[in-house]
Amino acid sequence: MKRLVLASNNAKKLKELGALLQPLGIELIPQGQLDIPEAEEPFPSFVENALAKARHAARLSGLPALADDSGLCVRALDGAPGVISARYAGEPRSDERNNTHLLNALANYTDRAAHFVSVLVLVRHADDPQPIIAEGNWHGEILTEARGADGFGYDPLFWVPAAGKSAAEMAPQEKNACSHRAIAMQRLLAQLGDL
Numbered sequence: 001m002k003r004l005v006l007a008s009n010n011a012k013k014l015k016e017l018g019a020l021l022q023p024l025g026i027e028l029i030p031q032g033q034l035d036i037p038e039a040e041e042p043f044p045s046f047v048e049n050a051l052a053k054a055r056h057a058a059r060l061s062g063l064p065a066l067a068d069d070s071g072l073c074v075r076a077l078d079g080a081p082g083v084i085s086a087r088y089a090g091e092p093r094s095d096e097r098n099n100t101h102l103l104n105a106l107a108n109y110t111d112r113a114a115h116f117v118s119v120l121v122l123v124r125h126a127d128d129p130q131p132i133i134a135e136g137n138w139h140g141e142i143l144t145e146a147r148g149a150d151g152f153g154y155d156p157l158f159w160v161p162a163a164g165k166s167a168a169e170m171a172p173q174e175k176n177a178c179s180h181r182a183i184a185m186q187r188l189l190a191q192l193g194d195l
Helices: 011-024 046-059 083-089 095-105 170-178 179-192
Strands: 003-006 027-030 066-073 113-121 131-141 159-160
Touching: 003 011, 003 083, 003 159, 003 179, 011 027, 011 170, 011 179, 027 170, 046 066, 046 131, 066 083, 066 095, 066 179, 083 095, 113 179, 170 179
Parallel strands: 003 027, 003 066
Antiparallel strands: 066 113, 113 131, 131 159
């Protein structure tokens, strides 16, 4: 498997996942490059949405497909924003508005524990009866104000205690060594090797 369709048009996600797959010689092709529209994400769980996106991309491309459904889960908010992390403040999607909305939602909470979740699903074809599914979690807490200029999404608000900095203050290679997506990718690759 040398080519995979990424069931996403998110350029930053493509860059992050592409860097994780590059050592294996796997080319990651964004679905938009193949004129594949984004799939619906109507499900309440990351795994269901990732599976739907992977099958959609594989069906329309005829190639194996990789999908990532990820988001931020905040303990004090009962797991919100969760699967609607990218649209937490509504449409159109805006990292800045999502971050402001999150800070407002947490204004009266002292418990700021949170974790990023990434569920990766790889299907070899659209009707693959045995999709490879891997999950990664990255634990931290939500800051009271943004810090750092790298990363995307909630990275400027996500404090990583082990690193002593926000996810947006981490260099890309540092983040790729410990993030939720990196953990999920390691687990996915381990399963891929078993097949």
